[in-house]
Amino acid sequence: MGYDRLRPSEPGGSAPASALVQQQQQQQEQPRAKNSKRKLVIVSVIALTMIIVSAVCAGLVIGLRESGAQPVGTAIRRKPTQAISKACSKTRFPNLCVNSLLDFPGSLTANEQDLVHISFNMTLQHFSKALYTSNSINYIQMDPRVRSAYDDCLELLEDSVDALTRSLFSVVPSQDGNANSNVKPGSNQDVMTWLSAALTNQDTCAEGFEGVSGTVKDQLANQMKDLSELVSNCLSIFSASGGDDFSGVPIQNRRLLASDDDISGEHMDGENFPKWLGREERELLNTPVGAIQADIIVSKDGNGTVKTITEAIKKAPEHSSRRIIIYVMAGRYEEDNIKVGRKKTNLMFIGDGKGKTVITGGKSVADNLTTFHTAAFAATGAGFIARDMTFENWAGPAKHQAVALRVGADHAVVYRCNIIGYQDTLYVHSNRQFYRECDIYGTVDFIFGNAAVVLQNCSLYARKPMPFQKNTITAQNRKDPNQNTGISIHACRILPTSDLAASKGSFQTYLGRPWKLYSRAVYMLSFMSDHVHPRGWLEWNTTFALDTLYYGEYMNYGPGAAVGQRVRWPGYRVITSEVEANKFTVAQFIYGSSWLPSTGVAFLAGLQV
Numbered sequence: 001m002g003y004d005r006l007r008p009s010e011p012g013g014s015a016p017a018s019a020l021v022q023q024q025q026q027q028q029e030q031p032r033a034k035n036s037k038r039k040l041v042i043v044s045v046i047a048l049t050m051i052i053v054s055a056v057c058a059g060l061v062i063g064l065r066e067s068g069a070q071p072v073g074t075a076i077r078r079k080p081t082q083a084i085s086k087a088c089s090k091t092r093f094p095n096l097c098v099n100s101l102l103d104f105p106g107s108l109t110a111n112e113q114d115l116v117h118i119s120f121n122m123t124l125q126h127f128s129k130a131l132y133t134s135n136s137i138n139y140i141q142m143d144p145r146v147r148s149a150y151d152d153c154l155e156l157l158e159d160s161v162d163a164l165t166r167s168l169f170s171v172v173p174s175q176d177g178n179a180n181s182n183v184k185p186g187s188n189q190d191v192m193t194w195l196s197a198a199l200t201n202q203d204t205c206a207e208g209f210e211g212v213s214g215t216v217k218d219q220l221a222n223q224m225k226d227l228s229e230l231v232s233n234c235l236s237i238f239s240a241s242g243g244d245d246f247s248g249v250p251i252q253n254r255r256l257l258a259s260d261d262d263i264s265g266e267h268m269d270g271e272n273f274p275k276w277l278g279r280e281e282r283e284l285l286n287t288p289v290g291a292i293q294a295d296i297i298v299s300k301d302g303n304g305t306v307k308t309i310t311e312a313i314k315k316a317p318e319h320s321s322r323r324i325i326i327y328v329m330a331g332r333y334e335e336d337n338i339k340v341g342r343k344k345t346n347l348m349f350i351g352d353g354k355g356k357t358v359i360t361g362g363k364s365v366a367d368n369l370t371t372f373h374t375a376a377f378a379a380t381g382a383g384f385i386a387r388d389m390t391f392e393n394w395a396g397p398a399k400h401q402a403v404a405l406r407v408g409a410d411h412a413v414v415y416r417c418n419i420i421g422y423q424d425t426l427y428v429h430s431n432r433q434f435y436r437e438c439d440i441y442g443t444v445d446f447i448f449g450n451a452a453v454v455l456q457n458c459s460l461y462a463r464k465p466m467p468f469q470k471n472t473i474t475a476q477n478r479k480d481p482n483q484n485t486g487i488s489i490h491a492c493r494i495l496p497t498s499d500l501a502a503s504k505g506s507f508q509t510y511l512g513r514p515w516k517l518y519s520r521a522v523y524m525l526s527f528m529s530d531h532v533h534p535r536g537w538l539e540w541n542t543t544f545a546l547d548t549l550y551y552g553e554y555m556n557y558g559p560g561a562a563v564g565q566r567v568r569w570p571g572y573r574v575i576t577s578e579v580e581a582n583k584f585t586v587a588q589f590i591y592g593s594s595w596l597p598s599t600g601v602a603f604l605a606g607l608q609v
Helices: 018-025 032-066 082-089 094-102 112-135 144-171 188-208 215-223 227-239 279-286 309-315 498-502 578-582
Strands: 243-246 249-253 296-298 324-328 331-333 338-340 347-350 357-361 377-379 385-387 390-393 405-407 412-415 418-420 426-428 432-436 439-442 444-449 452-456 459-462 471-476 486-490 493-496 509-514 520-524 550-554 572-574
Touching: 082 094, 082 112, 082 227, 094 112, 094 227, 112 144, 112 215, 112 227, 144 188, 144 215, 144 227, 188 227, 296 309, 309 324, 309 338, 405 412, 439 444, 459 471, 471 486, 471 520, 493 498, 509 520, 509 550, 550 578
Parallel strands: 296 324, 324 347, 331 357, 338 377, 347 385, 357 390, 377 405, 385 412, 390 418, 405 426, 412 432, 418 439, 426 444, 432 452, 439 459, 444 471, 452 486, 459 493, 471 509, 486 520, 520 550, 550 572
Antiparallel strands: 243 249
16 A cells, blocks of 8 residues: 555545454444434524524525516526626536526526625525435444444534534625524635635545445435535635635635735734733733633542543533633543534633643544544634643554544634644644644644644654655645635744654655645745655655645755755745745734734744744
8 A cells, every 4th residue: 555554535545454343333323312412403503504594595585686686486497697607607616506506596686796695595505404414314323434424424514504604694794683693704714714614524524434335425425415516616706806816826815895804913022922912911821820710620630620621621611702711730631532512612721731731542543433533632613722731642653544633623722732643643624723832743644634724833743654654744635726724834843753863764754745636835934854855745646736736835944944856846836935925924824913812822923933
């Protein structure tokens, strides 16, 4: 199979051991009470979503009828209007775009701006139906691998319905009687982020079923047909009318909604804090753990509020608008499925320091799980923050994909943490994320995913891999050219661990390889040790994505930073323009000046070091 075990999405990946399958088949049935509760929750989500969609749809149709729209719904197939043809011509799937819009009430008299609303509404209805029908097969017998993939898809569909609902309410004027007080409108950059995440969710769902077959996979494939393409079309329609584009890679699109907050934010003081960072946030950065008033204290010896992190998460309120602080006292915490779900917003986890508060686990794909399911700790609730702790997956290199930390939370911050594993250590799955002063250890693709993420002032340690393996630091999986995602590594240190340094020349280390067609990663103003291969970057599979990816290096230094022998791919560039490099800074790439200050985490908004 070559130098490493291939990712689940790569042809040729080995199947899990049959003995392991037989052993775990005895545990494949989920408790009926748990399934019933989950089904009730999902049905409630769908019902609420359909109320929202119906309200928005009613508002749209009424508005369109007042402007002369005719009822739609007869059996006559109508030709697309000029507005539909123009909007759909900008998408990657124009035929699906035309056919889906023609089926929606009011589309034949809609202008291009109305079609943005309609495309979102129609796509949300498709996702809601897919979630409802997919849940109906929950009671089918499944082996552990299929059950893992199926559960992933249900979770990801729920997250996508939420993302699309937020996107719809951000582009449609407020409706009287909003059915969901938790749905808050966002800026155009929020919408791009949420649509990008919904598309990534569908990709992850499909990846989970690669290498397996059977009724469940076939039924889900049927229920989810065209969902990725519909979201892609929403992205295209929303962002098509201009914007800042370089080499075919959109970064910031035309402001379709009200103006966002100023995102320049490059004025720094002598402490490397943004000047607009408030006094209280500055104090929080330097406040000892013992002086912080925590809402929940986790202590294994019973001296806190609860004994486990799982209990702390359950105790935290849902949809919290204020910061909920969970202090995790020193200790080694190994719990099953630690997850900060979508409804658990604004949770901040504070430990006693790297190596002192340790959250650990040993799940891997060798256990007949999807990569998504192996995380020792996972977070999807918006506003997630982790500080002063270690996330570790101890499965080891022979177990292949084994995630220490998976983050799909929007506006997530990981500060002064260790993240330790081998293959697939840090899964930056989706949405906007920021990592500062973290130490990240791994071998193959050890920072991977499709978030819009900046790693700043971090140390990235390549470890000694298994024989015949090559180290790859990043595997970014941007699938669509309109997704505002990528991995930006800014003012970091690219280093070998001592065992890899002692084996100098025996193992090659690369900055990244393209997992998906529009893979995007940059290294800026970072130190690179001599373990980095002179070519810099590694092919995924012969010529795949070499002319569509975006890989850039800007003013890096150290013995591994020389660019003279770098790859000559069409998508690779040595960045010489400060304007271009600035697109991947906190201020411009994850729009940090509008949300990072409230976290109390120091950061560089611009390129200055």
